[in-house]
Every structure is written in C-alpha cells, then in structure tokens.
Amino acid sequence: MKEWYQKIQSAGCMQELEELRIAILGKKGVLAEQFAKMKDIENKQKAEFAKRLNIAKSEFNKLFNEQKTILQARELESLLKSQQIDVSLYSATSNSGALHPVMQTMEKIVEYFTSMNFSIEMGSMIEDDFHNFEALNLPKYHPARDMQDTFYFKDEMLLRTHTSPVQVRTMLHAKPPIRMISPGAVFRRDYDITHTPMFHQVEGLLVDKEGTVSFANLKFILEDFLKYMFGEVDVRFRPSFFPFTEPSTEVDISCVFCKGEGCRVCSHTGWLEVLGCGIVDENVFKAVGYKDVSGYAFGLGVERFAMLIHHIGDLRSLFEGDIRLLGQFV
Amino acid sequence: MIITRSWLSEYINLDDISNEQLCETLNSIGLEVGRVVRYDIPEDIVFGYVKECKKHPNADKLNICQVDVADEVLQIVCGASNVRKGLHVAVALEGAVMPGGMRISAVKLRGVESHGMICSASELSLVNINDGIIEFDQSIGNIVLGTRLRDNHYLQDTLIEIELTANRGDCLSIYGVARDLCVAFDRSIKSKSNKNTDETSIGIGKVLQLKHPASVDANLKFKVLDIKNISLAFLISLRLAQIEYKSLNTADAFTAYTTHECGVILRLYDYEYFKAQGQNDKAIVSLESDTNGFLCVQGKGRASIVGVMQEKDSLFNKNEGLAIAEASYVAPGLISDQMSKSKIERSSSFYLSSRGSNPDLKMGLKLLFLLLQSYGDIDIFGGTAEVLNHKEEKVVVLKLHEIYDIIGAKIDKKKIVNILQKLDFNLEKSQGDTFIAAVPKFRHDISNKQDIVEEILRFTGIDNIEPKPYLLKEANRLSEGYFRFKKLKHYRHKAAYNGFFETIHFIFAHKQELVKYNFDTVQNKLDIVNPIVTTMDTLRTTLMLGLLNFAGQNKKVGNQNMGLFEIGSVFTDKREEVVKAAFLYTGSFEQEGIINSATSTIMDFGHFVQLISNIIGEVTLSKATCKHSLGHPYQCADILQDNRVIGSAFRLHPTVQDNFDLQDTYMCEINFEALSYETVHVKAYSKYQSSFRDLSLLVPKTMEYATIKKIIQQSKPGEIIRFYPVDKYEDKSLKNLSSLTIRFVLQSDEKTLQDEEIVSCMDTITSSLKDKLGLELR
DSSP states (O other), X not given: OHHXXXXXXXXXXXXXXXXXXXXXXXXXXXXXXXXHHGGGSOHHHHHHHHHHXXXXXXXXXXXXHHHHHHHHHHHHXXXXXXXXXXXXXXXXXXXSOBOOHHHHHHHHHHHHHHHTTOEEXXXXXXXXXXXXXXXXXXXXXXXXXXXXXXXXXXXXXXEOSSSHHHHHHHHHHSOSOEEEEEEEEEEOSOOBTTBOSEEEEEEEEEEEETXXXXXXHHHHHHHHHHHHHHSSOOEEEEEEEETTEEEEEEEEEEOTTTTTSOOTTTTTSSEEEEEEEXXXXXXXXXXXXXXXXXXEEEEEEHHHHHHHHHTOXXXXXXXXXXXXXXXXXX | OEEEHHHXXXXXXXXXXXXHHHHHHHHHTTOEEEEEEEOOOOTTEEEEEEEEEEEOTTOTTOEEEEEEOSSOEEEEEEOOTTOOTTOEEXXXXXXXXXXXXXXXXXXXXXXXXXXXXXOBTXXXXXXXXXXXXXXXXXXXXXXXXXXXXXXXXXXXXXXXXXXXXXXXXXXXXXXXXXXXXXXXXXXXXXXXXXXXXXXXXXXGGGTEEEEOOTTOOSEEEEEEEEEEEEOOOHHHHHHHHHTTOXXXXXXXXXXXXXXXXXXXXXXXXXXXXXXXXXXXXXXXXXXXXXXXXXXXXXXXXXXXXXXXXXXXXXXXOSSSEEEEEEEEEOOHHHXXXXXXXXOOOOOHHHHHHHHOOOOOHHHHHHHHHHHHHHHEEEEEEESOEEEEOOOOOOEEEEEHHHHHHHHTSOOOHHHHHHHHHHTTOBOTTOBTTEEEEXXXXXXXXXXXXXXXXXXXXHHHOGGGSOOOOOOXXXXXXXXXXXXXXXXXXXXXXXXXXXXXXXXXXXXXXXXXXXXXXXXXXXXXXXXXXXXXXXXXXXXXXXXXXXXXXXXXXXXXXXXXXXXXXXXXXXXXXXXXXXXXXXXXXXXXXXXXXXXXXXXXXXXXXXXXXXXXXXXXXXXXXXXXXXXXSSEEEEEEEEEEETTEEEEEEEEEOHXXXXXXXXXXXXXXXXXXXXXXXXXXXXXXXXXXXXXXXXXXXXXXXXXXXXXXXXXXXXXXXXXXXXXEEEEEEOXXXXXXXXXXXXXXEEOOSSSOOOHHHHHXXXXXXXXXXXXXXXXXXX
C-alpha cells in the first residue's frame, strides 16, 4: 500500500491524480481487488481484514483530498501566472477635460465670500452711462474716466467697464443691509501684453447703518481673504483714488514668487498689487437715494489672481483656448 | 509727475531721509512710486576749466585743450563741437571708470597726448541735455575746480516718477509733493516766495490796459517786465530734461520750470503782441470767450486759451525787451466740462488745469521773477493787472466720532489737528470735538467728511489700523445669483469630467466672419462704435465660431484631438444678452495606445451626442437644418428635452472642416437657460423583475427611425417601459431594405411577467408596425 501512498503524493496534475483514484478506488481498482478477496478469508480473520481495508480506504481518500487541494492551488497559480500583464504599460494620462483657471479662481473667490454670508448678484454686460459711471461719482469727462477707456454702442449704451453697475442696481431695488459680491466679465478698450479688452472681476459691497461699517472692517475681511487665496502672505494697504470710494486704498501682497525679496514679476519691489477698495463715497449713496448709511466696497481682477496662483506668465494665453495650457488643469 | 531729490530739497529738508525711506513714505501716503532713477557719477570725474583751446594740427574735428583741475593743468584732446576756451566742464581723470566700463587712460590722438576726457551728459549716464560736452555754470552752486561731480547734489541726484491718481492735482508740482511730505515727516516747508523782488517806480497802468467782461469765471494776474537779458542756466536745462519737457525757447523754459516747481500755470508774452497800432505805447490785453466758450487772452490775435494752450506767435522770443507775465487759474471741473462740450487740441497745461493747477497766482509770478533775476536781468513794473472772479470756498464740518466711525479706530485728536493744519486746512472756527475745516483752495478733491478722513488715514498710516471683523446680522443671502452660479458650476464641472476643456472667448466677433457663415449679427444701429480691432468689431451671436477658431489654433500647434466648451453670453440681433453652452469635439476621443492597439476611434455623431447627454441629461434628437452654414446638411439635429427644442447638434461641414484644417468635428450649441437645475423627485419603481425582447424588422432604407418610434409609442402596452434601437444592418441580400433591431424592456408594477404576457405585448407591437407601416419581422 505504501507505494500507492507515495504515488498519490507525487501526482503532478489533476489528471494523474484522477487516474490514480480510479486505479485504487475504482470498480476494478486495487482496493476493490482486495475487497474481492474477502470472500476467501475465514470469518475469524474477515473482520480484521475488512477493518484494515477500510482504514486504508479512508487513508487513500484523505490523501487524495490533500493532494487535490495542493494541485488545485498549483493549477490556479499557474492560470493566474499566465494572465500576468506588464502593468507599467498602462500608466495613463487623464482623458477628461478641465475647467478654465480663470473660472476656477472665480469659483474659489466666490466660495469665500458666500461662506462669509455675501449674496451673489449678477447683471448684464450692456449698461448705460448712469449705472456704469454717473451713479458711481464719475460724471462725464471726469479725469478718472481716462483710466477706463470704454466700448460704446451707437445708441449710447456701453459695455460695462466694471461690475459696479450691479452694485448700483442692487442698491436701487433693495434696502440696506446689503452684503453682496458681483462676479463677471468686464470690458476696457485696451489690448496689449498686460491688458485684454475683456477680463473678469469680482466686486464686493457692504452697506449698513451709519457708523457701523469702518475701514478697519474692510481691512479685516480683505486680509483674511488674501490669506485664504494666497496662503501666508504679508498684506499692505496703500492710499489711492477711486471716484466711488473715499478713503480709497490699493492692496498689495508680498510677492508670491520671491517672498518679498524682489524679482521681475514684482518689478523688484517685493509687492504685488491685487485689490482696490475703500469706504463708499457718500455721493454714490446719494445717487441711489440712500441716507444715513455707511459701507465698504472692493474689487479685484480674477485673471490677475489666477496668474499669480497658477504662475501663468502671459495674460493673453488665458483667452486662446490652447490645450497646452488648459490641459495642465486636468 | 517727476520729482528729483535735489529739487524737492529746495522745499523740505531731506538730509536725514534715505531714498528708500522717501519711496516708502510716498507710497504710504498714496503717491505711488512708479520709477526710481539714481544718477551715479563715477569716481574721478571732476570739475575743470578750459584755459586754452586750439585746433588739432592733424584733425579738423579735434581740439587740444589745457584744462585746469586745480592740482594741475591737463592736456586733453576733445572732439566735441562745443568745446571752447572759458568753459567749466566735467573731466574724467586718468584711471576713471566710466558707466559703460571704459577706463580712462593717457592716449595719443593723431600724435597729440591726451590725459583724460571731457565728458558729455550721456557719457556720465545723466539725462541728455545738449549735443557735445556739458557746459556748467553757477546754477549748480559755486564750482570749485578739481572737486568731484558726485559730491554735487544737483548732479548726483535721484529721480522719482510718481503715478499720481487723477484727483491729486495739488501734487502736480514739486511744491505740492513737498507739502505732503512735510506732513508725513512732520517738518515745516521751506518758503522761497518771501524773498523780495524789487519793482520799478513805473506802474503797470502806464503800459498795459486789461479789458474783460464782468462774468469771467477764472483768475488771472498780469505783470509787465523789462527783460534786459536772460539765458538758459544749466540747472534749468538739466531739470527740464529730467522731467522730459522740450521747451520752445528760453522764456518757455523759464515758465515751464516754474510751473513744474509750484503748479501755477504761467505764460510770458511778447509785449509787442498786445500793442495796438497807431495808439500810444499801451498794450491792450483783452479777455474774451470764443465761440466754443473757452476764455481767450487776445492781443493782435489770440494769444492763449486760459488753462489750455498758448499761441507760438505770442511767446516772448527774444533776449531782451518788454514782456507780459501771466498767471492763470481756472477751476478743473469747469475746464473739463468745457472740453467735453467742444474738444480742441490740448497741451500740457490742460493736463494740469483739468486736474487742478495751483490757484496761488502771486506765488507763481514771484517764483518766476526770482528765477529770471537769478539767471538774467529784469525790471518789474509796479502793480498788477488782474481779474479774480473765481472763488472756491469750501467748509467741511465733521465730528471726532465720525472720524472714528469711518476709520474704525481712535486717533489722537492732537494728531488730527496737526495733520490738517500742515495740509493748510484752516481749523480756526472749530469747537470742541467738532471740526470746522476750511478747505485750502488747491485741494479740489476735498469736499466732504470722507475726503478729510482719507487725509487723516493716509498720514496716520493704514498699517496702524487694527483690523476688526464686522458684526453680522444673520440673513439668508442665497439669492437668485447664487443659484445661477451653482447651476453654471454644475454644468461646467460635468462638461470637464466628460472630456471637454473649458475656454473663455472675448464676447466680440468679426462681423465679416459671422456673415460668412450665415449667423445673425447685431443690428447695425445697435453695434459697437469704437471696436479695438476689426476682427472684434461686433458682439458675438454664437459661441461656436470662437470654439472653432480655438480648435483651428490648437491644430496649428499639433493638437488635433480635443473637446472644447464654453458657457457664456451671446447677443441676439436686438442685442439681448442670452447665455449659451457650446461644445466642440474634433478628432478621436481616446488616445492611441496599448488599450486600442494604436488605433483610436474618431468621434462620430452617436458618441458625440452620448457625451452631450452625459452632461445635460437625456436628450431626443430630431432632424433639422442648420440656419448657419457650419453644419453638414445631412448630419444636423435639433436637441430636445421635455419635447422642447433647446439647441442643435451637427457634424461640421467638410468644407468648413478643411478651412480650419480639422479632422471630423462635431458641434452643438444649447440655450443654457433651458437646462434644468432642479431637485430630483424620485418616482415609484417596480419591485418585479424586468425582461427584454429584441425585434428585428425589415425597414425601407428611406424610413426614419422617428416614424417607427412614433407608431410604437402610440400602440405600446404599459408593460413596455423602454425601447431603443440597438442595431441597424444592411447587405445586398436585403436590397433596398435594412434590418433594424429594437430592444424592448418590459416590466410590470404588479408581478413578474410570464412568457405568454411578454409574447402578447410584443405581438401588439408587431401587428401595429405591420398594419400602419407595413413592416415585417426579419
């Protein structure tokens, strides 16, 4: 019997094992042969003989099952091995598209201000002189109008030069307190390396009772906002001039490229101008019929933010639909 | 506005202030520094005196000079045309290293030894004043031979260009900037105009008569002077060159210099220009309004327009003789307004007058005379002829707490008083915590409380204000704008996930191109007056041309497979703004690689519509014809949602495709407003198993699926919950028929359908297709 045991244990495949099983346990197998001998054995020894055969039978079965498990595992392993692939062939680049960096930046800005409980207001791109200029303390031929060359239509309408008319329209139909931002495209008649005739702004406005909104409030929110946008930067406020705010300031951040050391991008000043803001001029409130109120306003160019955040060197590349640029935002 | 450190120093002591501090302070008080130029004259450049000057024997253009530099007399060969005996010059000694890096050493020029070089301004990197070598005079102080040029602060100077905001006319002069700096550095301004200018005993009345209407809305002062001699001093030339002013003549140089220094608009007229012929010796100056409403000074003809320009003919253009000096002021609002009504040619004085020139006419004339006396010889006639009609008196009342409220911080009252007084506000009438501030006449920009608070803020230093959060009243501010923004975001993100790159195109278009492809254009009477370039001469009426142009550009740089989209505003012919979403896919929609054995699939109509549907939800297509001519005439469809047409999709016309050098391209434009952004409401759904059955029909090739679909929809039992075409097959054996396989999904709300029930449903479909369309099963 021992030789059979060894044969089972050295069976190399399932087929060989099956042949052995038939040879041992089959109808004409070794065991069957032995059982057939029983009839020739005396009764006295018969029980003993049968017992030995049964032990052998169960031993065979056990060995078969053990060997079967081993062989099955081996066969599965070899099947799996045959399915091996070179995974390194499948390194993939994304097949999806991407959002435009300017729109993504706009989203990021809008998310900040909505989380600070500002409403979003939108307006139309075609405006009239009153909402775009006069109501904002910019009478005709005010020298400050030189700063923003305007596209006009034949019927004296114009393309808005900033999103401020949205503020004016909101104030005209709503009562204070107002806490809003207006994101959108604006237009100036300027086209060179640093100017495009269309760009995007987000402007903000807060109006509440007289004596409640201060410059210190403006400083608080803008410092916090700029740190949210650019990380740990220094923020500097410089007095400036906008017809619709008084006091007016421009806001600089320490250069994100050279950390304030001075480089080409910041013209070696260590600072980058990113925002304009101020306390709303009383003439603006007069124009919309508000009395006894105070407020602040601010405005920023989204393209400039996007360029600084993503290190985009050329403003015009943002309006070329070039997937060499856009493909990097996948 | 260009200032120089040395010029500024005539009004404010800057000895202890470094250039860095100066720039930082200018920035912090709102005078933004745009450009800084430091004139750095090399070592070993000294003052010399040309004692002798002889022609070089072997060279026409060279001179041999003996130049005294105190310690020795150097022989220098000089090629400048203006070199001559008696000049004070800049001498580069042997060993001097010039700004360009050249080292000066003794050389022989055509056989004559030369020990050093006589320098021109540009050789020293100073601004270019004249052709040839510099000719110094006493205007830059007493010249001591042999001393270094770099020790002279007029030469070793710093130039700062300030980017002045439009409201700050008061800082359009050296004096004005000095006044602001005096507040920032807390020091007093130096006065020049208290110096005396002697006047002769002859009164102006004997030589000049001023005629004017009663209603002149301007201030003018006239003085008459007898100029014996004037010449242009080196310092004046130097500084006018620094401020980039090109003077017409000597008199113009003197007035321009003084105007830049004090901000008063000044003119020097030739007395003869006003002398009436045949009369006695009196000049008659008359003020008249011209047909445009501008106030003019008239002599023989128009001499000047007040605040705008001076005629060349009236300019004092001699070295001696009688001249009339004029100082004028016209309110900036008035002159800008007038200019807006009738545009005439402007000059530099309009820039100043429209932003606010200095109304202190007396100071302007005084400084002009002091300058003329320093560098010439003049007699001034006694008295002044003047009109002083324009009065601007503004008083602003504000309380201390209002200042605190606007700034959001408490500021020491004494400090406030000091700032305002230094800025020439008169606070004499103030009481307690109420300031009654008379605004100085030169501050046109100040008219209300906030204007004054700004002055306080800029000199207090914004950096010193502690940021404070605004105390917010809770309010729901999720406005319509918020949901519009969310909707936009939703669709933009879906488009990007589905393989489209977001683009932004200017809202402008080329009218010619719109017309070429049969798109609507904005009506002529509503179009742009002043386009910036002809290729952007109108508003776009479609997003598709922008996408197409972008695709063409990308192809040019080697990218031929891409999806692009834009969601943005376009305009109707009536110029109404509507938001559209447009999509373009060109080339293959997967990269060639291992997964497809280097054969990528080119985009086709079905896949394109699938992508669009992934973004905007379930769509139905129906046959359509494009209004524009971008579309393939036989592959063009209306896109429907909820039985409404919301846009169109098409294959790009092969001709257009060739124009843009593109591969197979599909496009679609959708009315963005028609896309839904609503909450999903879940419908009840069956708990029982669904089954499907396929029907293969023999269909005439010309029959559209839409026809078959309509019949099925009309006759289908409720158990058929969905059906859609899965295969279309044609071969020769089918002749003019094709085999169309439609899959039917069946499900009941009440039970699992039995085979016989399914068969009965399918029989209904089969028989109605046969009855109504004569279609047989294959």
